[in-house]
Amino acid sequence: MARRPLSEAGDSRLALQLAEPKPQNAPPLVRQPKRRGPGTPMPKSFRLRPAHLQRFQDLSARLSEEAGRPISEADVLKGLLLIGERMDAKKLLAAIKDAVFEGG
Secondary structure, eight states: OOOOOGGGGTTOHHHHHHHSOOOTTOOOOOOOOOOOOTTSOOOOOOOOOHHHHHHHHHHHHHHHHHHTSOOOHHHHHHHHHHHHHHSOHHHHHHHHHHHHHSOO
16 A cells, blocks of 8 residues: 555644644653662651750760771661561550650
8 A cells, every 4th residue: 555645634633733833842751750679778858856866876976986987877777677676566665655755
């Protein structure tokens, strides 16, 4: 089957679309965010009061001094999470209650 020139298409939708000028300031395409794999860290932020931040920094400094090398705050948090997973839930809830209601 031979191709016919589009000029013979008359008033078809395809002919009308090709006859319309393309907009010069078309918005850019929106890219979908990349999916993270199972080992890719997800950023997470927490709101802590200045007193809690100071306690966290003091804990990190104390652990760094004990280890004889710098211990990052992220590593301190990972260790605290591990302790929390191993701890009895009632003890952990009591510690959370004390931390929340001690004036912070």
